[in-house]
Every structure is written in C-alpha cells, then in structure tokens.
Amino acid sequence: MFHPVMCAFCGESVEKAEPDPCALILLTNWRSLSQDQAEQQFFTHAACLLSRMYSEVVAEAGVLHQRNELRP
C-alpha cells in the first residue's frame, strides 16, 4: 500500500509508474557542517524535474532516464 503524493512542480498526483514517484531531497548549507544543514523531501514526476533542469544537468541525470544503462 502506498500513500498518494503530489508533484512539487505541477501539483498533480504522482502515481506509481517507473521511475515515478521520485523523491527530490533538498539539503541546505551543503558546504557546512551537518549540524548546520537541514533536509527536506519533495515528490516529483521525473518528467517534471527533467523539464526544469539545465540541459547539461539533464544529460547527467542518468537515474531519471527510462532506459538507464546502469539499471540491473
């Protein structure tokens, strides 16, 4: 059983359909000590995230691509 989640970018429900739902982890103060950092998780469609990333970053986001060669 899973809980329905909302995409942080489009506001629609993120159904279970590979690679969705995706969890986007935000870590603040990345260069600081862990006690000065905070972490929050957001849900997203892979497509919504990819559509908002800079093109060079999209190319590096291998886990989000449907036919990822690194997957077993």
Ligand SMILES: [Zn+2]
């Ligand atoms: Zn979305």
